Amino acid sequence: MPVEPDFPDTDKIPRALLAWYESHARDLPWRKLPNALKSEGAPDPYHVWLSEIMLQQTTVAAVKPYFAEFTRRWPDVQALAAADEADVLAAWAGLGYYARARNLIACAKVVMSEHDGRFPDNETELLKLPGIGAYTAAAIAAIGFDQHAVVVDANVERVVARLFGIDAPLPGSRSTIREYAEQITPHFRAGDFAQAMMDLGATLCRARDAKCLLCPLSDHCAARNLADPTRIPVKAPKKAKPQRIGHAYWLEAQGHVALVERPAKGMLGGMRALPDDGWRAGADGDGIAPAEAEWENRGEPVAHVFTHFSLQLQLMVATPGSFDPDALPDVQWWPVDNLDNAGLPTLFAKVARRKMG
């Protein structure tokens, strides 16, 4: 039986959490800590935005090197808006969910053209920008501008569900969880509170490991009294992943390999890639090569797992002495010795490694 939203400890929760955060905040590149030791003033909204987009469904460890590289190459939103789109997509390669990179560019351009190069400081306006949804708008408003906003990500969902013993399954319980999150979100230090909730979820109140003995909120927590606090939140069962097979084609002539640019919509949209035979989530590839050549099987298929299907991708290789460029007008002939800089998404980077041995 969940506790009512007017749970008497709703005021104690943010205070206990913020006190814990003072000494346990993670030291992250995009963050200005509240500690005097590290305090450097307000965070740069550009850094907050960039990190939030990169962190969507992506772990902190994966984001760190990308954040460093992006801020080095494009130090502000003006630089990013003026960047070559192919360069930005290539720099994003390996991070996944490539629509984020396309929306990142679009958002930077809108901020320049419609907001005078400054990010809006409120949720409503932030929500109108490409790639910024309910979570990210709230996070930027709170963290970047210290605005009151209820920030609910997967960490907050888990912490709140456990605090109030919400055992209805996600995603159906999302609106209920949000109501409780509103109850405990203070009207001061909004950014610190949001980040403290995320740090608690990332370091103590973890999905499969609840370190209740170390938790500053355990006195206020319903799940604390369960035999297994990690039973909450309950999640709906996942659908099985289909298994797909397909081919990728390595066509090499005179030290160059044929790359294509994938369609802007759909999987790996807009990314450079090897030609393939049309495999997708709903169907296997047709085995038809992109051009007439002496194709040879090369090694075992490369195994790769996407969100919604698994793929076995067979590498096919042809290396004619010369090749008529007009026969494949849409390909870019990329120097084989510079393939590391082609910005191939991980699937095709794996296939290229198979080829290079």
Added chain:
DNA sequence: AACGCGGGGTA
């Protein structure tokens, strides 16, 4: 409301 969309870390 459900689905499509990457990839790496972790137990």
Added chain:
DNA sequence: TACCCAGCGTT
């Protein structure tokens, strides 16, 4: 292997 992760846009 299975699950998880600072979600968003489309249908």
